[in-house]
Amino acid sequence: MGYLPLGAAFGVLLVTSGLAWWWAPVFSVLIYAGSMEFLAIGLVTGGVGLAQVAATTFFVNFRHVFYGLSFPLLKIRSAVGRLWGVHMLTDEAYALLATKPQHGMTGTRVLATQILCHMYWLTGSTTGALLGAKLGLDAEGLGFALTALFVVLTIDAFRAAPDLPTLVVALACAGLALVVAPGGMLVVALTAFVLVLGAQFALGGRRRGAEARAETTAVPEESPDA
Template identity: 85%
Template sequence: MPEPDVPAASAQRREVAAAVRDTAAVGMGYLPLGAAFGILLVGSGLAWWWAPVFSVLIYAGSMEFLAISLVTGGVGLAQVALTTFFVNFRHVFYGLSFPLLEIRSTAGRLYGVHALTDEAYALLATRPHAQLTGTRVLATEILCHAYWVAGSTTGALLGSRLGLQVEGMGFALTALFVVLTIDAFRASPDVPTLVVALACAALALVVAPGSMLVIALTAFVLVLLARFALGGGHDT
């Protein structure tokens, strides 16, 4: 005899529970890193409540760290837009294989696009789509987002009320990128790309230290596009 259908509410609870298990490790990383962001934010002269505002509306860890210096440094809107574009450009490619269509509602899909991060992509895009439902995809993204908001808000409150020192906190973003670079290189060793990235950074630092990041990213993207074109579209 065929088994009876599982009630929808029970199935949703099971999917949410699976998302909780999947995101536990991400939460362990998001909470302290978010706290570091919150402490750095208030230490830079911004009110604590900017932490949840940044974390809800921007929700891009690396870009949020950069936003602190961009906002407090009086950087022009054009440079902010260009920096944001290059820092988050990889998300365009994430969207090609992200299981967004599992989410049925329009509002859910819009949030799914907003909450697409490196970690959410790593958790969901590598799973067979047959194992995923819209509930699980949304729950995974919501939980990751909640961890980050909780961590950043807690850090900002502690920083503002306890007067925590921020020396060294600014290095958290650099450390994050170093770890991501090491992990990416281990997964796919590519010495030429690494050398090109370092060369672009060094050149930008010499040519225009004040706009080093934008120039380095622009040069790096142009070199990669030229390399891809010369390789006949088969380079990775």
């Protein structure tokens, strides 16, 4: 439901930037990537070249590569459904579906959740654009709505699966990337975070393997009755 006010904020921001209201549903259907849609307003109104638009889109949406590693896309059986599921993969859909137990997850539930999210966003953005065009609403501060939503999603994800060490590592990777490469902060932070998680998983697997080998090779103590 948070997509309704957030989409409305996007719609208002779009029309106050000089674009016609009908661009809101066009952006929402074809782009459908909240943060990139907000950035697309400035790119379109600023006359930015296609190469820069492509590069910006790559860096902003690069996080979806990592989302795909744990998103339950394989629950969807049809190829068309999976392609549509890829297009509708957003931060909110990921937060709603990837943190839930996977044993009871179905392809129908995955697609239904994503479609509802898309409809909420489309409805909110179009309504906000129409209201912004007719009422002349002020868009100052509305860009922060997206940041606020990410904060809420992080809090909810932590409540669903409390893991303080992982949260600290994520914040450390983000802080380091912001210092080392502020222009490509998101890509650097996510890459570093995945490398740390991969190393942690490898070390954990090696440790479990060593423990298993130790148990199988251990000589059982001779019982007193032997």
